[in-house]
Amino acid sequence: MKYIYFVAILYIFAATFFYPIRVAATNEVFFQISDTHVADDAKHSSQKTYLENWIAETNNSQSQFSINTGDLVDYTYKASDLGTYMNIVKNLTKTHLYISGNHDYQGTAKYNYKSFGYNEYPVFSYGDFIFLGSPPTIGSVIDWAKLEQNLKLGKGEKRLVLLQHIPLFAPSWLKCSGLPCNAPKWVQSSINTSKFNNLIKKYDVEAILSGHLHTAYQMKDKKLFFDQINASSLLANRQNVLAENNGGLWVQDGKFYEEPMVIVSPTRYDTESGLGTILVNEPIILKYFGKTNVTQVLYRINSGSYFNMTKNANVWIANVDWTKYIGSPRNLYVKILSNGVLIREISQPIKISTSFPNARPTISFSNPDFYKIIFSGQTNLSMSFDDDAGDINLVEFFIDGMQRSSWSYNKAKNRSISYAWDTKAETEGKHILRFKVTDKFGRKTYSDKFSVNVQNNTPIPTPIITQVPTITPTPTTTQMPTITPTSIVTQAPTSTPNPTIIPTPSSCISNETKEFQQGLNNYNESVDSYFYISGYSPSKAKLGDLTPWDQQYFKISGYYPKYKTLLKFGLSSIPNGSKIISAVLNLTVSSWDGQTEKPIHLFARINKAFDQKKVNWNMASSTESWSIPGALGEGSDYLSPVKPMVVRWGVNTIDITDFAQYWISNPDRNFGLMIWESNSHMATYYSSRYSSNQAKKPKLTVVYSTCN
Missing domain, CATH: 3.60.21.10 (Metallo-dependent phosphatases)
Structure with missing residues (x-):
């Protein structure tokens, strides 16, 4: 112990929102x-x-x-x-x-x-x-x-x-x-x-x-x-x-002798009333951490009927029409059963909100100095941020975990700040730089932790030039060859046979590399767009959302407004039937709300042709609808497997070799990719129309062979 x-x-x-695909840390x-x-x-x-009873339950959890x-x-x-x-706690089998x-x-x-x-x-x-x-x-x-x-x-x-x-x-x-x-x-x-x-x-x-x-x-x-x-x-x-x-x-307060589970949504609280706040567009989500085989989870509002929740791994979800409950506070009840036997019941007082802004602030960087590895002297560090409701409360800058500067809303209302960093005031060596943005509801977005080195007093070594000695070659005596005369033998003439023709094998291409990026080497076959659901009725569109095919960025979000992106590369220059050795997709983040946990984006082949200008939450094109709104139909709207990618700031790469092989083997089924968020994060990538830097556009690099 x-x-x-x-x-x-x-x-x-x-x-504020939760999908079942998570990293191990959530357990x-x-x-x-x-x-x-x-x-x-x-x-x-x-x-x-x-x-003693608590220890027994803890050991079994x-x-x-x-x-x-x-x-x-x-x-x-x-x-x-x-x-x-x-003497009692020594019986715990885990750290206390x-x-x-x-x-x-x-x-x-x-x-x-x-x-x-x-x-x-x-x-x-x-x-x-x-x-x-x-x-x-x-x-x-x-x-x-x-x-x-x-x-x-x-x-x-x-x-x-x-x-x-x-x-x-x-x-x-x-x-x-x-x-x-x-x-x-x-x-x-x-x-x-x-x-x-x-x-x-x-x-x-x-x-x-x-x-x-x-x-x-x-x-x-x-x-x-x-x-x-x-x-x-x-x-x-x-x-x-x-x-x-x-x-x-x-945190979920629970009786110690019952198995632990957490209501993940609603998650916001009115601190005076103790009521959970839930938006009209949010589901009920429950995460189970116990060892009992849970076979059914039910919910009800107030004294109404119980309804089933849907299971995904150890996460249970229910979508509720909250509009009918707007007004006075309600009580949410959740029952957990194992083969018909009640093993746990949770209650949560809630209130329904239609106005709570549901997007965290997002962060982006435009100053390339922020990405330098070595700093010296004076340098300016710039950061831009945004928020859907403009409710930024505070922007902070930290060096080695200590706050160095902060900006209130009035000082940063143009949505960008700059910090003049005099590195001569720092110790030589490694330092961690980080920005944080907090809105008035206390939701925080952190930048990445940038590890840099300060070198102001480190002398640059003077190279030592070593003279190379001149080597004088030793003369070599050249021997004259002895020529021996050869007798000439005259052969009788013979008939000339017909030549045997050996067929030349057809040439094949081995390990050829092609880069597909809009505008690179006159390539113009990439198409991307995004579609969304605002979560409001009537729907509300943000700037650019009515013409997503014409924006320099495409969006992905797991909370409302939810965004999903579609991306397609034409591969007509690769011969049909080729073997794909590798296919790697590069996407560059332009803004995000990465916080302390990185967003996880999911990639899958779509199974329907989309119209770049007509696609929306319900329709893939003007003539064909998604089988389930939001393109949620596995096997009909998109195909397995679904590939996860942990998003980092800057360039992100994901291996889609098997996707590319499918498209080359079935060229009439190359409808492209769908990209969506696995949890409640927001991120944007530079699109194929980004005009300021060619290298930041989406790029697919394919290595293929036509040889057997």
């Missing part, structure tokens, strides 16, 4: 408990039982590790109390992280903790996260310099989660001795609150995990937009189930 000691805080910025689940209040006496026997955010024991003047807790609370600091707490190797400022790295903690603000004094020293360990490469037993704020409906629990007294002073906020802003802390109030809630700070995630007492038989999804951690 591995122990790690520290304070708890995690990130919970969740997805990682973390359990948060708090305020176990164990003691070595009969009065606390129920606490010990709850903890997909949890990667668990966190206790403090108040492990009820009293600490007895070393046996802490020993009781340790814990920090101290104010109850843990009573009496001889520091002495008792020391015997277990307790570190008041622990640091634990897991994947892209660093979890780091501090002592509670009640009963102890925080060493702010030590805490900041630990925050610097992220260096811009890790995401920071702060663990602190005492929450920084709480919802107004939660009362403590008749007063709001979010009063500064809970962190002992407004000075402490200010110090925490300054560190959170400076180092881009994403969330705080806490306990203390024995109540589970999730809130977002209205200025810094970090998530405050609080866990209830284990005495209430409850835990937080946290699952990584869409670059963040999503």
Whole structure:
């Protein structure tokens, strides 16, 4: 059993839409408990039982590790109390992280903790996260310099989660001795609150995990937009189930003895009312992490009838006509069954919104200096951004995980910013550069982490010129050959036979390479367009969406408005029947909302001819419709296999050798590709009509052979 000691805080910025094709990280689940209040006496026997039951369920789950955010024991003047807790949790088969609370600091707490190797400022790295903690603000004094020293360990490469037993704020409906629990007294002073906020802003802390109030809630700070995630007492038989999804951690409070599952949508919350917010165009999505064979999932709204949800892997989805529920808050109920036996029921208060803007900000770069590997002297770093509702709240620039500059909406309302970077103020060597854009609802879009090197004082070595000695060749004596006369023999003439004709084999082409890119070597057979559904009734079109065939960019989006792209390359210059050795497609990103998790785009051959100017969500052309709107018909609208590609900033490549072979073998079925998003991200690529840089247009490179 591995122990790690520290304070708890995690990130919970969740997805607004979710498709079932995901990377492995989405299966990682973390359990948060708090305020176990164990003691070595009969009065606390129920606490010990709850903890033992929770451990049994945790060992049998997909949890990667668990966190206790403090108040492990009820009293600490007895070393046996802490020993009781340790003897129980040693039965966990997975990593258990814990920090101290104010109850843990009573009496001889520091002495008792020391015997277990307790570190008041622990640091634990897991994947892209660093979890780091501090002592509670009640009963102890925080060493702010030590805490900041630990925050610097992220260096811009890790995401920071702060663990602190005492929450920084709480919802107004939660009362403590008749007063709001979010009063500064809970962190002992407004000075402490200010110090925490300054560190959170400076180092881009994403969330705080806490306990203390024995109540589970999730809130977002209205200025810094970090998530405050609080866990209830284990005495209430409850835990937080946290699952990584869409670059963040999503929490669903659930009874500890039930198998974990997460309602992934709705995911936005009104922090005062506790209502989940769902858009009229969003589905209900549930992700299951348990081991029981779930055979059916049902949902209902209020006291209405139950309806089936559709299964895709371990994700269950239901599309609902939310327009009939607009108005007063509703209750969403979800039942999970195994062969007719109810194993879990989840309820979620919700409200339906028609106005919540549902697109994150997007980021693009126009300054080539941002992509340099080595920097020296003064340089300007430029970034452009956009948002569908123009609700940008803040733009920030970080170097090595520390905020260097920020721009409010009024300073960046032209949707671009520039930062003058004096590299002489930096240390020599590696640095991580990153931009972040946050809208007024707290949704964040990050640029890539750009790793660069600063070299101002490194001398350029002077080349050493080595003289090459002149070599004088030694003269060689030339021998005169001796000529021996040969006698001449006269042969009798013979008849000349008819010559045998050996047929010359027909020539074939081996490993020939062809590049297909609009405008390259007069090639003009590429066609691309995109189509969309706005999610609004009546439909709303954004700039350029009415003439997608004429735009310099094509769009792909998994949230509303949903965009899908169609792309076709004419391959008539490759002989029919050729063998395709390789076929690689290059696409260059022009903007995206990549955040901390990269978008995943899906590629498949389409099975119907599309009209570049007439294609839309319902129709492939003016005369032929998609079998399912949105070209969702597998086998009819598109063909398997579906190829995923993790999108990176800049040039992206995907191998479509088997697609190209199909098109060459069946030239009358070359209808091209469809590209769509697997989750809730937005990205644009340069299209075949992009005029500023030929190299950024879509390009298909094919190597083929006509030889047997």
